[in-house]
Amino acid sequence: MLATLIAVIGIGGFSWLGVWQVQRLHWKLDLIERVEARIHAAPVPAPGPEAWAEIASGAGTQAEYTRVTLAGRYLHDEEVLIYTPSDYGPAFWVLTPLLRGDGTVVLVNRGVVPEAEARTGEFLRPQGEVRLTGLLRLSEDHRWLFARRNAPEAGTWYRRDVGSITEAKGLARAAPYFVDVERVGDAWPRGGRTVVRFRNAHLSYALTWFALAAVVATGYVLVLRLELRRG
Structure with a gap:
């Protein structure tokens, strides 16, 4: 009974974490795609005072880059x-x-x-x-x-x-x-140094969580086989 409870919690918990990381992976890929589109798009006038409150509130991530x-x-x-x-x-x-x-x-x-x-x-x-x-x-x-x-x-x-x-x-x-x-010429100061890079390790995290779920499932199967043999 205890082994079953531990297995259910372990498999369910690790699987949920794996699914969550897959969702995060899709979110990160969508973010990268949107940012890439922004930095190569035609420029627009910088936001004026009417937009400052929204940017300062945290919604500015939609405007960044x-x-x-x-x-x-x-x-x-x-x-x-x-x-x-x-x-x-x-x-x-x-x-x-x-x-x-x-x-x-x-x-x-x-x-x-x-x-x-x-x-x-x-x-x-x-x-x-x-x-x-x-x-x-x-x-x-x-x-x-x-x-x-x-x-x-x-x-x-x-x-x-x-x-x-x-x-x-x-x-x-x-x-x-x-x-x-943006950079214009070679004189100091030199612009165009913005680093547009997003760490994306969600796939490896997802595989790790799913692997742990598989380990727990395998361990539970082994425990069941051992109990059956004893029985």
Whole structure:
């Protein structure tokens, strides 16, 4: 009786986990397909204030990685350097607020700059009206387990946390997202560094759970055969 109960729980539980991972696999494949379509689609105007509440509420995942266009004037005095490892060694993202014609502000990730150039400030700072195209990205509000903390009071940043940056800089009417600009030329900073990669191990997880269900079933059959022989 106990062996049967354990077998039912084990087979049922592991099988349910396997089915769940198959469902997650289909969800992840659909997500990858939708994101691939977004990053290669024709750009659309960056969302204005009327869409900010929805994006900030968590529904922004439906807009993330959308190609967008925007125009305005860079506020270089308010730029923020955010540390990041890169192909060029230690480097920094250059996030610069862009003041748009309607008075709203959007943080723009202008690209990566190697540490030496970042420390000396030897990189381009376009003046006047600019027009750009890039990918809409959601704020990195949450810190990874071992990630270093942002220190706004010291001007030290490790995450592209839009809310913290705009608050530290006193920027009103700021969008809750930032934009990764596309690469144009080889000057620093260099855009087009967005990593669009989604870990997809759901198939291996599903096979593992189904295998465990099979192991439990096989063990139960062996127990039954042993009991029959004893009987």
